[in-house]
Amino acid sequence: MNDHVYDLLGVGIGPFDLSLAALIEDRTEIDALFFDQKPQFDWHPGMLIVGTRLQVPFMADLVTLADPTSRYSFLNYLSKENRLYPFYFLQRLDIPRREYNDYCQWVANELESCRFGKRVVELEFNEAEELYFVTVFDVHTEETLIYKSKNLVLGTGGVPAIPKTFRGFPGEDVFHTAEYLSRQDRCREANSITVIGSGQSAAEVFRELLKDHMEHEYRLNWITRSQSFLTMEESKLSVEQFSPDYVNYFYDFPQEKKDEIFGTQDLLYKGISSHTVTDIYNLLYENTVSRRKMKVGLQAMTEVKDIQEKDGKYELQCHQWQQGKDFKLESEVVIIGTGYRPNVPDFINGLKPYISWDDQGRYKVEADYRLRVNIPNQIYVHSGISHSHGVGSTNLGLAVHRNKVIINHLTGKEVFPMYEKHVFQNFDVDKLEKK
Ligand SMILES: Cc1cc2nc3c(=O)[nH]c(=O)nc-3n(C[C@H](O)[C@H](O)[C@H](O)COP(=O)(O)OP(=O)(O)OC[C@H]3O[C@@H](n4cnc5c(N)ncnc54)[C@H](O)[C@@H]3O)c2cc1C
Numbered sequence: 001m002n003d004h005v006y007d008l009l010g011v012g013i014g015p016f017d018l019s020l021a022a023l024i025e026d027r028t029e030i031d032a033l034f035f036d037q038k039p040q041f042d043w044h045p046g047m048l049i050v051g052t053r054l055q056v057p058f059m060a061d062l063v064t065l066a067d068p069t070s071r072y073s074f075l076n077y078l079s080k081e082n083r084l085y086p087f088y089f090l091q092r093l094d095i096p097r098r099e100y101n102d103y104c105q106w107v108a109n110e111l112e113s114c115r116f117g118k119r120v121v122e123l124e125f126n127e128a129e130e131l132y133f134v135t136v137f138d139v140h141t142e143e144t145l146i147y148k149s150k151n152l153v154l155g156t157g158g159v160p161a162i163p164k165t166f167r168g169f170p171g172e173d174v175f176h177t178a179e180y181l182s183r184q185d186r187c188r189e190a191n192s193i194t195v196i197g198s199g200q201s202a203a204e205v206f207r208e209l210l211k212d213h214m215e216h217e218y219r220l221n222w223i224t225r226s227q228s229f230l231t232m233e234e235s236k237l238s239v240e241q242f243s244p245d246y247v248n249y250f251y252d253f254p255q256e257k258k259d260e261i262f263g264t265q266d267l268l269y270k271g272i273s274s275h276t277v278t279d280i281y282n283l284l285y286e287n288t289v290s291r292r293k294m295k296v297g298l299q300a301m302t303e304v305k306d307i308q309e310k311d312g313k314y315e316l317q318c319h320q321w322q323q324g325k326d327f328k329l330e331s332e333v334v335i336i337g338t339g340y341r342p343n344v345p346d347f348i349n350g351l352k353p354y355i356s357w358d359d360q361g362r363y364k365v366e367a368d369y370r371l372r373v374n375i376p377n378q379i380y381v382h383s384g385i386s387h388s389h390g391v392g393s394t395n396l397g398l399a400v401h402r403n404k405v406i407i408n409h410l411t412g413k414e415v416f417p418m419y420e421k422h423v424f425q426n427f428d429v430d431k432l433e434k435k
Helices: 015-024 074-080 084-090 097-110 177-189 200-213 244-251 255-262 274-287 346-354 396-411
Strands: 005-011 032-036 114-116 118-126 131-138 144-154 158-160 174-176 192-196 219-223 296-299 302-310 313-320 325-331 333-336 340-342 379-381
Touching: 005 015, 005 131, 015 032, 015 097, 015 396, 032 118, 074 084, 074 097, 118 144, 118 346, 174 177, 177 200, 177 333, 192 200, 192 325, 200 219, 200 274, 219 325, 244 396, 379 396
Parallel strands: 005 032, 005 144, 032 114, 144 379, 174 333, 192 219, 192 333, 219 296
Antiparallel strands: 118 131, 131 144, 158 340, 302 313, 313 325
16 A cells, blocks of 8 residues: 555546646646556557558647647657757648657656556545545556545546457457557458448558558458448538537537437548548559559448358458348458447446446536546546537547646646637527627
């Protein structure tokens, strides 16, 4: 037992808690420590494909939207790396995903409060001491230590969503896009590959396989249940929905209405970036020069209903739902691009009696990102809050705003000024000037 009492203990060090750690590093009034089970900061390592870009401008780094003077800004990282001039001449807002990861690693190494190789295995509330007890397993020494804290923050992100149909097959043949880079060699040896899904990750993997296709002549199929290979809604006025104004607007609706609205916003986060579609189209075009026969198939409106192992390959039972036609597709490798689901970890079980849940088993979250609990000690939360705070909950830029709100609440003062309006449009009609 470590008897020191922290103000805040954080579980998970993805970009969201890392941003919080960076913003409070110099705030002596908050004594905080953050834990992550990984040996070092690593952001979706299986998808750090060369050529992939951050889908938000670099200004959505860990600190700038809250405090542009912070030394943990992306520009300061560039300066320390002596890359300011190349970046200046690059003239791009969308930095490589690999560079964002490197930047975050640099920040994580600079911060006193981040501890890696530490898995949180249990959370409890000690009613006598009125403190949270956090049980932490050290993955290197295999020792377990209990830490005490007045408050908690949960930033455990999402986990790959793998439909039941695809579970239980050998991992080197049937895997989620999250593992793509570690399975790239396997793909290059395969005679046939099928990518399922038409979100950004599936598209990036398909693009990569298409690049390799010139050299490794596997048959490559891309199947999606969606109506088409739809482009993400990225226009400037649409992305204003990733603003604090929209979060506040959305939050005030009753839960039923929120669920209904969220159900209509797929293209804000589920489609493919237009630059990725353009790359794919260019590759398809170039791969067919000189009447080259490409063994590539793209098939929308098609659901994979079942998968069975057959002679070292996999048979996919497919259904083209518009035509109502069933067919079988054979593939040696199957890559599942079915997205991520929020990770509500088992370690929270010990706190369940203190937390309010809705009728769908989701936790109830206050506007300022505290779980609704029946004790005075707070649990702030980053993950699994799309139902309460809307479509922008997993957006990197909005996470910085969320951390401003959390820090202001935690300190009980306006450390970061809050503004009523951040974007040009109104969402709430009551705020529109009518005369
Ligand atoms: C491939 C990909 C690309 C994306 N690109 C963008 C983008 O360009 N722009 C954008 O706005 N959003 C993007 N997103 C969405 C979102 O920003 C990311 O998912 C982001 O990583 C979420 O951050 P996080 O801190 O919540 O969680 P994560 O980054 O998932 O981190 C969670 C951390 O919690 C740790 N953890 C979990 N359980 C425990 C435990 N028990 N003990 C200790 N540690 C634990 C994990 O090891 C992990 O490091 C992307 C998502 C994916 C999957």
